Amino acid sequence: MTTPMTTKFFQDSYQRAAQEDRCGARTRLAIPAQLRASGGRAFRTTVQDLSISGFSASAINRMHEGQLCWLTMPGLQSLQAQVVWWQDSTVGCAFTQLLSPIVHAAILERFRGDGD
Secondary structure: OOOHHHHHHHHHHHHHHHHHOOOOOOEEEEEEEEEEEOOOOOEEEEEEEEOOOEEEEEOOOOOOOOOEEEEEOOOOOOEEEEEEEEEOOEEEEEEOOOOOHHHHHHHHHHHOOOOO
16 A cells, blocks of 8 residues: 555655766767756756766766756756766766656657657
8 A cells, every 4th residue: 555655755755865876867869968067057968867867968067066057858847956076077966856767758758869
């Protein structure tokens, strides 16, 4: 029997596990997007991989660990994230709120383009 308490426990456990395990299933792809760092202007980027907990994208300008940013992909509202790393013009970020598995699957279906 599912109760509100067990549902909340599952959601909290799910979110905690996904945030702690950055090795989750990441899908390589190329999504044209915009990225805006806190206090900065948006710039064009390409999302290079995506999971429910985060993404990596091109970022020519240095971004700093802990910096807040917003990712906007075509047809979606901006998603808040936090910079985890930056190296060789690529930034890795963790979403502030996990992507819904349904939204994640829809993004993959739309942008994967490899027929899978």
